[in-house]
Amino acid sequence: GQQLNQSPQSMFIQEGEDVSMNCTSSSIFNTWLWYKQDPGEGPVLLIALYKAGELTSNGRLTAQFGITRKDSFLNISASIPSDVGIYFCARTRGAGSYQLTFGKGTKLSVIP
Amino acid sequence: DAGVIQSPRHEVTEMGQEVTLRCKPISGHDYLFWYRQTMMRGLELLIYFNNNVPIDDSGMPEDRFSAKMPNASFSTLKIQPSEPRDSAVYFCASTRDRDVGELFFGEGSRLTVL
Numbered sequence: 491g492q493q494l495n496q497s498p499q500s501m502f503i504q505e506g507e508d509v510s511m512n513c514t515s516s517s518i519f520n521t522w523l524w525y526k527q528d529p530g531e532g533p534v535l536l537i538a539l540y541k542a543g544e545l546t547s548n549g550r551l552t553a554q555f556g557i558t559r560k561d562s563f564l565n566i567s568a569s570i571p572s573d574v575g576i577y578f579c580a581r582t583r584g585a586g587s588y589q590l591t592f593g594k595g596t597k598l599s600v601i602p
Numbered sequence: 603d604a605g606v607i608q609s610p611r612h613e614v615t616e617m618g619q620e621v622t623l624r625c626k627p628i629s630g631h632d633y634l635f636w637y638r639q640t641m642m643r644g645l646e647l648l649i650y651f652n653n654n655v656p657i658d659d660s661g662m663p664e665d666r667f668s669a670k671m672p673n674a675s676f677s678t679l680k681i682q683p684s685e686p687r688d689s690a691v692y693f694c695a696s697t698r699d700r701d702v703g704e705l706f707f708g709e710g711s712r713l714t715v716l
Contacts, residue, residue, distance in 0.1 A: 523703050532693050532707025533645070578645065582703055588633050589658065590705060592645040
């Protein structure tokens with residue numbers, strides 16, 4: 491119940507295309523987070539969502555906290571080569587908790 | 603400002619040897635986390651500290667693993683003796699009290715145990 495299921499596991503897209511990935515769980519959460527890991531680096535926070543239904547944008551990235559509080563999606567518009575990397579969803583283990591549990595990630599490859 | 607600093611970046615060792623990984627968190631951050639990343643299991647939380655005190659070490663695989671934080675600017679993760687299945691990338695991350703959810707990760711230490 492506490493696992494996060496990310497899909498797809500990997501994707502190959504053409505530069506300029508839009509991308510969509512999602513994360514689901516059987517449990518209800520109060521926070522959804524999206525991180526990106528560049529090759530050879532540590533993950534970096536992209537977007538944080540704190541309320542059910544919340545839709546947040548960060549440049550070409552848009553993420554939504556599902557109404558049921560059991561899912562979230564991340565969209566990337568007009569992909570560019572530097573979007574390559576692994577995208578992780580994550581959630582805190584409880585209200586006010588600083589411990590994060592991560593999904594297995596979606597590996598994105600962008601073909602120029 | 604400097605980010606989280608980890609050393610070494612790469613370590614290759616033989617089974618049975620002791621391995622020590624080091625981390626300097628961002629100044630002013632009072633939470634420090636050690637994560638392990640493998641293809642099979644993804645990112646797993648091993649242990650975390652608050653104000654240098656270990657809060658939850660339930661993710662530490664077994665007694666061969668130990669972590670310390672002697673002061674606010676330094677932490678170590680030790681594996682003794684190391685085994686091939688310990689091969690992974692080990693990340694240190696830090697955050698401060700008001701930034702729930704935003705962890706700042708180091709570049710990781712890639713460990714290979716032969």
